[in-house]
Amino acid sequence: MKSTKEKILDNSRHLFNEQSYSSVTIRMIAKSLKMSSGNLNYHFKKREEILEALYFEMTKEFDYRLLNFPKMEVSINQIKIEIKLTMKRMIDYQFFWTDLFNIINLNDNIKTHFHKIYDARFESYIFLFTQLKKNKLMKVSILDWECQNLAEQMIVYSNTWLYSTVLYGGRINESIIEKKANTLLSILYPYLTVKGKKEFYKIIDSNKR
Structure with missing residues (x-):
């Protein structure tokens, strides 16, 4: 109970x-x-205490997954799974992501933690790209600054996909999660090797059946 x-x-x-x-x-x-x-x-x-409690309730799972990120199996398919899990968690706390700027500026603890998470997410993406290269799924010729830009693009999209969906009247359902997850994953596409692109298409095609 x-x-x-x-x-x-x-x-x-x-x-x-x-x-x-x-x-x-x-x-x-x-x-x-x-x-x-x-x-x-x-x-x-006060209401702000509820807001803070909900924020840390939401991010508890994110923090845990970031901590265990280095242990994750690195494949295009696993990345897609992680993306969808994150998106579903975000939907449970939709109010936060559709008013992100205003809410993080209401509470110093939330703002500090959110910025800390950004740094951890950025480093996780850089680690991910390194592992993708080792697994011959991502081109080894990609420069460090390209990886940094790519990480930032993926974080920005992750933070705003829900807001933009609601803004343009989209319905939040399994179909839209699939579509948005594929869009986020496709940011990686130009940097994938032939092997990586084959795995990418295998995942995308399987979702169309």
Whole structure:
């Protein structure tokens, strides 16, 4: 059975996803749980505390996967799997990614951690490219600055795909996740070897069947 605190976080997340963080008040959260604002305030003194708790709840999985990234099997298919897992996790906390700039500037702890994650993600991509080269899936002739630009492009797309989908009225479903994951993966395509491109097409073609 979930604790009261967990119920507050779950309901808050659903309300934030439906109406946006800025539109939801403590009173609205309390009403959705059929509790008094005073009872809710016992667990969270203000709405920003709920926001921070949800952020770190979301990133707990991201942090774990970044920590274990060096142990990951490196293949085009595994990269696609990791991309889709990340996208699905982002959808669970959609409110954060569709109002990213404003939310990270509301809370110093969130902002500091988000920037720290950026650095870790960047280094993970550089490590990934090195492993892809070793596995003859990525061209060894790619220069360091090209790898750095590529890592930044992939991070930027990862951060904004959900916002752009919602902005243009797209429906969030399995089909759109597949499409956006393929788009992110395709950023790698020009840098892949013949072997890497064959694996890429094998994955893309299998999804069309």
